[in-house]
Amino acid sequence: MQGHCARPSISDVSQLSSDIQPEPSAATAVSPADLEHFHATGWLLTETLDAQGLEQLRSWMDEIAQWPAAGDGWMHHYELTDEGPKLCRSENLIPFHEGLRTLLTEGALTEVASALLGSPAALYKEKVNYKLSGGAGYSPHQDAPAYPFIDSHVSCMVAIDDSTAENGCLEVVSAHHQSILDTDDSGCITQEIVDSLQWDPVEVRAGQTLWFHSRTPHRSGPNNSETARRALYPTYNALSEGDLRDEYYEHKLAEFAAGEAAEGRVRVSLIGDFQGRSVV
Numbered sequence: 001m002q003g004h005c006a007r008p009s010i011s012d013v014s015q016l017s018s019d020i021q022p023e024p025s026a027a028t029a030v031s032p033a034d035l036e037h038f039h040a041t042g043w044l045l046t047e048t049l050d051a052q053g054l055e056q057l058r059s060w061m062d063e064i065a066q067w068p069a070a071g072d073g074w075m076h077h078y079e080l081t082d083e084g085p086k087l088c089r090s091e092n093l094i095p096f097h098e099g100l101r102t103l104l105t106e107g108a109l110t111e112v113a114s115a116l117l118g119s120p121a122a123l124y125k126e127k128v129n130y131k132l133s134g135g136a137g138y139s140p141h142q143d144a145p146a147y148p149f150i151d152s153h154v155s156c157m158v159a160i161d162d163s164t165a166e167n168g169c170l171e172v173v174s175a176h177h178q179s180i181l182d183t184d185d186s187g188c189i190t191q192e193i194v195d196s197l198q199w200d201p202v203e204v205r206a207g208q209t210l211w212f213h214s215r216t217p218h219r220s221g222p223n224n225s226e227t228a229r230r231a232l233y234p235t236y237n238a239l240s241e242g243d244l245r246d247e248y249y250e251h252k253l254a255e256f257a258a259g260e261a262a263e264g265r266v267r268v269s270l271i272g273d274f275q276g277r278s279v280v
């Protein structure tokens with residue numbers, strides 16, 4: 001196990017709430033207006049990390065990015081960019097990082113997830129998408145088809161760097177999280193449906209968090225800037241449906257061992273949403 005310090009300090013306050021509460025209790029982690037916004041649109045932007053918390057998280061991300069490629073269970077994935085191979089994703093991290101485990105399984109993030117799920121939340125999976133300069137984007141998709149065993153999840157993007165239109169911020173479709181849309185062979189939303197939907201870019205400042213339902217359609221472009229667009233993505237499910245994190249990673253490893261990525265692409269997910277080029 002790697003050694004680590006205290007978790008980042010968190011002051012989780014929704015942009016939609018006018019009452020600034022630096023240390024919210026579980027009951028006040030999100031306001032009724034936030035919940036209404038999330039249920040109506042399928043997404044919600046919150047303020048999560050203060051400057052000190054952000055600095056701490058960035059140092060953890062630097063540490064994790066240095067872990068060896070073949071680890072004890074964590075996974076690093078690499079993509080080919082015009083500048084050569086680069087790290088694009090790390091996942092299955094909390095067994096090996098105490099601080100990150102605390103951040104993702106105790107405190108404000110779990111409280112917000114619980115409020116949005118309407119029931120105590122369990123961490124289902126976690127990943128970092130690095131989207132380094134020149135890194136690829138993600139095809140339009142819903143996460144739900146890539147998340148077996150359970151119907152309802154909520155995920156979030158904790159922005160480690162400012163996420164902008166130039167460096168490939170998420171684009172979401174509001175109020176389309178009720179059903180699973182038709183997919184193509186790669187598990188992404190069919191072009192006909194993509195063309196019929198309204199895609200809104202959501203720029204997220206470092207330290208803010210964009211929450212989204214597992215059926216909220218989303219996509220993102222490549223990073224056309226000179227700097228990284230890193231983001232931490234925990235996904236939660238209702239604990240009443242089980243603690244399924246171990247099963248998720250067992251299943252994912254088995255699927256990866258059995259299957260192949262689409263020609264020329266890196267496989268980072270159980271669906272073919274990532275547009276990154278293979279390094280081999």
Ligand SMILES: O=C(O)CCC(=O)C(=O)O
Pocket residue numbers: 129131137138143168169170218219220221231273
């Ligand atoms: O990080 C991004 O740009 C998009 C990530 C995403 O949609 C995913 O990992 O499923």
